[in-house]
Amino acid sequence: MLRILDERIADKQIVNLLKEIIGSFxxxxxxxxxxxxxxxxxxxxxxxxxxxxxxKLKHYIRYxxxxxxxxxxxxxxxxxxxxxxxxxxxxxxxxxxxxxxxxKTLASGVDFLGWVHFFEHRVLRTVTKKRMLKKLNHKNYDSxxxxxxxxxxxxxxxxISIDLSxxxxxx
Numbered sequence: 001m002l003r004i005l006d007e008r009i010a011d012k013q014i015v016n017l018l019k020e021i022i023g024s025f026x027x028x029x030x031x032x033x034x035x036x037x038x039x040x041x042x043x044x045x046x047x048x049x050x051x052x053x054x055x056k057l058k059h060y061i062r063y064x065x066x067x068x069x070x071x072x073x074x075x076x077x078x079x080x081x082x083x084x085x086x087x088x089x090x091x092x093x094x095x096x097x098x099x100x101x102x103x104k105t106l107a108s109g110v111d112f113l114g115w116v117h118f119f120e121h122r123v124l125r126t127v128t129k130k131r132m133l134k135k136l137n138h139k140n141y142d143s144x145x146x147x148x149x150x151x152x153x154x155x156x157x158x159x160i161s162i163d164l165s166x167x168x169x170x171x
Contacts, residue, residue, distance in 0.1 A: 004043055040064040043092065050087050055080060061112070068112050077103050115151055122151040129156055136160055 002019060009015050021035055029036040044062065051060050051069075057080070059070035071077050081101065088094040102111070109116040114128040124132075132144055141160070148157050 004046060008042060008045075037064055046092060047088065050091070051084075054087075055083060063113055066113060068110060070106070070110075074103060074105075114147075124148070124151060124153055124156060132156075133160065 002022070005015050005018055009018070018035075022029065022039075029039060041064070044065065048060075048062060051057050057069055057071075061068045061070075069077060069080065081096075085096050088096065104110070106119065109118050109123075111117075111125060114125050115122040116125055132147075136144065144160060145157065148160075
């Protein structure tokens with residue numbers, strides 16, 4: 001990580017500040033930290049360039065450390081996995097999570113960023129829905145409604161409105 005920052009950022013005072021920030025967390029940067037999002041984009045740009053220029057894959061999406069490859073050829077997807085795993089390990093000291101690598105058909109939906117994406121619509125992932133209902137309160141209600149605008153979520157919108165009004169009545 002530090003090597004990549006040194007290569008990408010010309011201002012050495014900024015690099016030293018970033019090194020201090022990174023070093024201030026004994027177990028690495030917290031996932032929700034804004035700097036984690038920034039650093040994931042700087043760090044994984046190396047991976048983006050590998051995918052684009054070496055593997056020459058056209059249908060690739062990445063957000064922070066989540067990524068998806070799309071292909072009509074299931075065997076081709078399976079054959080790039082070792083190259084991806086090898087690159088991540090040897091160049092970035094990262095590993096693919098063994099429980100989070102899937103090769104699926106588009107018809108079964110693509111699970112990405114809290115949603116399951118289909119050709120014509122998207123639905124909220126069940127785990128995301130449960131977490132949202134557990135954390136729902138008056139302060140984050142509008143934020144969740146904003147999130148739900150991006151998919152087929154009419155039922156969950158009604159459910160959180162009912163849940164929130166129930167919580168208001170019991171206070």
